[in-house]
Amino acid sequence: xxxxxxxxxxxxxxxxxxxxxxxxxxxxxxxxxxxxxxxxxxxxxxxxxxxxxxxxxxxxxxxxxxxxxxxxxxxxxxxxxxxxxxxxxxxxxxxxxxxxxxxxxxxxxxxxxxxxxxxxxxxxxxxxxxxxxxxxxxxxxxxxxxxxxxxxxxxxxxxxxxxxxxxxxxxxxxxxxxxxxxxxxxxxxxxxxxxxxxxxxxxxxxxxxxxxxxxxxxxxxxxxxxxxxxxxxxxxxxxxxxxxxxxxxxxxxxxxxxxxxxxxxxxxxxxxxxxxxxxxxxxxxxxxxxxxxxxxxxxxxxxxxxxxxxxxxxxxxxxxxxxxxxxxxxxxxxxxxxxxxxxxxxxxxxxxxxxxxxxxxxxxxxxxxxxxxxxxxxxxxxxxxxxxxxxxxxxxxxxxxxxxxxxxxxxxxxxxxxxxxxxxxxxxxxxxxxxxxxxxxxxx
Numbered sequence: 001x002x003x004x005x006x007x008x009x010x011x012x013x014x015x016x017x018x019x020x021x022x023x024x025x026x027x028x029x030x031x032x033x034x035x036x037x038x039x040x041x042x043x044x045x046x047x048x049x050x051x052x053x054x055x056x057x058x059x060x061x062x063x064x065x066x067x068x069x070x071x072x073x074x075x076x077x078x079x080x081x082x083x084x085x086x087x088x089x090x091x092x093x094x095x096x097x098x099x100x101x102x103x104x105x106x107x108x109x110x111x112x113x114x115x116x117x118x119x120x121x122x123x124x125x126x127x128x129x130x131x132x133x134x135x136x137x138x139x140x141x142x143x144x145x146x147x148x149x150x151x152x153x154x155x156x157x158x159x160x161x162x163x164x165x166x167x168x169x170x171x172x173x174x175x176x177x178x179x180x181x182x183x184x185x186x187x188x189x190x191x192x193x194x195x196x197x198x199x200x201x202x203x204x205x206x207x208x209x210x211x212x213x214x215x216x217x218x219x220x221x222x223x224x225x226x227x228x229x230x231x232x233x234x235x236x237x238x239x240x241x242x243x244x245x246x247x248x249x250x251x252x253x254x255x256x257x258x259x260x261x262x263x264x265x266x267x268x269x270x271x272x273x274x275x276x277x278x279x280x281x282x283x284x285x286x287x288x289x290x291x292x293x294x295x296x297x298x299x300x301x302x303x304x305x306x307x308x309x310x311x312x313x314x315x316x317x318x319x320x321x322x323x324x325x326x327x328x329x330x331x332x333x334x335x336x337x338x339x340x341x342x343x344x345x346x347x348x349x350x351x352x353x354x355x356x357x358x359x360x361x362x363x364x365x366x367x368x369x370x371x372x373x374x375x376x377x378x379x380x381x382x383x384x385x386x387x388x389x390x391x392x393x394x395x396x397x398x399x400x401x402x403x404x405x406x407x408x409x410x411x412x413x414x415x416x417x418x419x420x421x422x423x424x425x426x427x428x429x430x431x432x433x434x435x436x437x438x439x440x441x442x443x444x
Contacts, residue, residue: 003209021197026262039262051238054375063309080100142294142298244373249407255385257401264397285341294349
């Protein structure tokens with residue numbers, strides 16, 4: 001247990017260091033690099049590249065290099081993006097966004113595969129329920145992961161008429177007179193970002209143990225190296241499992257909701273009404289609540305079940321969406337600007353811990369293909385969200401978000417129905433339900 005927990009913490013703090021840099025850059029792209037939509041365009045290209053890499057790269061790299069070295073090499077792609085921001089232009093941000101996107105899918109797939117294998121391995125040795133251990137590992141990971149702190153800048157006065165759900169389709173940063181941070185401050189922060197990424201890579205290389213799956217799978221990997229087309233097709237062949245198809249809306253919603261918070265809420269609500277210097281504080285609030293709830297939900301899911309947690313996240317997100325449609329932001333309502341990211345953080349903790357855990361449990365025998373699909377469809381949600389970011393008013397995006405959420409819960413309910421139908425297990429049998437993809441625990 002101590003060794004497994006050490007490895008979980010190494011991965012968690014490695015991601016914390018890496019995404020302290022990337023998370024800050026992503027949150028501020030739409031505000032800092034707003035000229036001709038460069039910031040949003042780079043994020044769209046980034047997630048488009050991530051979709052492409054999700055189709056074939058993760059299984060190839062994981063099988064050839066193992067989870068540890070896949071994580072380390074993929075992290076280097078994120079460092080390239082930080083370097084590209086030193087001189088932000090179409091010729092630097094777009095290529096480095098592609099590089100980051102290509103490394104993103106293997107990074108997250110390797111992390112998910114590592115945690116799933118580690119959790120399953122420990123559960124088998126300890127005689128515990130694998131789904132509970134996996135959920136706890138993901139809870140610990142997201143607790144640490146979401147403690148990254150975005151940056152704080154200063155600005156000038158604002159025009160409230162262009163803020164909120166019915167925002168003006170103009171550059172709110174420029175129309176409000178927000179001042180861009182000085183180059184010296186930007187270069188200092190980017191230097192810290194780059195150093196943080198390098199430390200993350202070193203942490204993984206030095207302290208993370210290479211993970212091994214079960215003996216049969218290991219022997220199979222030694223005998224047969226996957227070809228490009230076999231891994232490319234494996235990702236899509238996995239769609240033959242109707243449960244995977246039904247999880248697509250839920251997985252895409254994860255991209256939609258994260259994209260809205262980082263690309264739209266921070267710009268048309270926070271930056272527009274309060275100024276860009278509050279983006280950091282607002283995202284800190286989101287990260288703090290997200291971290292605490294990730295750990296909490298990872299622990300209590302074995303008592304509450306995942307269905308109750310998904311219901312909680314759904315009700316919370318729907319309430320936030322309706323409130324954002326009705327609310328007209330004003331600087332005098334300062335506390336309200338923090339209530340939304342806090343509630344969003346609570347919901348996102350469920351979407352991240354429970355959806356990742358759900359994939360690991362349902363598709364335990366096809367982890368690489370399953371998590372490739374996860375990154376593929378979540379990235380598609382990001383691409384769509386960032387793609388229409390500058391084209392649609394916020395209220396339209398909120399209606400889209402609401403529609404996708406409702407569809408997600410309908411299809412997720414169908415997955416639970418299929419699992420209940422194929423695994424009618426009694427409480428006494430639940431600990432034996434980890435054997436195959438159609439015999440997983442359904443009473444979460």
